[in-house]
Structures are given as structure tokens and as C-alpha cells.
Amino acid sequence: SRTQAQWTEEASSRAANRLRAGLTELRDAIALYHLAERSWPALGEELDVRAALAGYLGPELPPNPWNGLDTIRRLPPGAPWPATGDGAAGWLYRPSTGEIRADVPAELVSAGVRLFDL
Numbered sequence: 546s547r548t549q550a551q552w553t554e555e556a557s558s559r560a561a562n563r564l565r566a567g568l569t570e571l572r573d574a575i576a577l578y579h580l581a582e583r584s585w586p587a588l589g590e591e592l593d594v595r596a597a598l599a600g601y602l603g604p605e606l607p608p609n610p611w612n613g614l615d616t617i618r619r620l621p622p623g624a625p626w627p628a629t630g631d632g633a634a635g636w637l638y639r640p641s642t643g644e645i646r647a648d649v650p651a652e653l654v655s656a657g658v659r660l661f662d663l
Contacts (some may be wrong), residue, residue, distance in 0.1 A: 561655035567607035609635035
């Protein structure tokens with residue numbers, strides 16, 4: 546029905562906005578860490594990304610609103626970005642560059658933009 550479709554569109558829009566806010570929060574924490582430590586969080590360390598960001602992030606890691614997970618999967622050194630997310634973690638992180646993305650399927654689109662590419 547139109548009401549159900551409209552609700553789904555509104556819910557998707559809210560989730561996309563929360564995803565963007567989570568990415569902003571994580572990217573700000575990563576940037577602050579980089580400024581203070583002159584290195585990217587968990588670069589060349591066995592230290593968990595969450596633990597590295599503990600002093601730069603709020604009390605909790607923001608959850609990915611699409612899968613509800615607040616985990617970060619580190620990409621191995623030199624590994625390319627996957628073509629799509631598999632949803633096994635909340636976020637994907639590349640320690641060599643400090644880049645972070647949402648772990649969502651590439652098919653998720655909001656306002657004409659693939660959420661995986663944000």
C-alpha cells in the first residue's frame with residue numbers, strides 16, 4: 546500500500562541519515578587521533594580499532610543502522626576495498642589510510658548515492 550511504501554521510504558531515509566552521522570562521528574574521531582598521534586588508529590598494531598579510538602570517540606561506537614552492529618573490521622595491509630559490503634561488521638576500516646565506510650551492500654542507495662561509497 547502507499548502508506549507502507551511511504552513508511553519504508555521514510556524509515557530508509559532516517560537510517561541513511563543515521564549512517565551518515567555515524568560515519569561523521571567515526572571520521573572525526575579518526576582525524577583527531579591522527580592529529581594527536583601522527584598515525585592512523587591501529588596502524589601496524591594488534592590494537593583493536595575501538596580501543597585505539599576510545600579517547601577520541603564518545604562512550605560508544607555508533608552502530609550501523611542497517612545491520613545494528615557496532616563492530617569495525619580492519620582490512621589487511623594492501624587489501625583493496627571490497628566491491629560491496631557483506632554486513633558481517635558495522636564498519637570497514639583501512640588502517641593504512643584512516644578511511645572508514647559502512648559495511649552495507651552496494652545495492653543500498655539513498656538520494657541517488659550508494660551508501661557503501663559514502
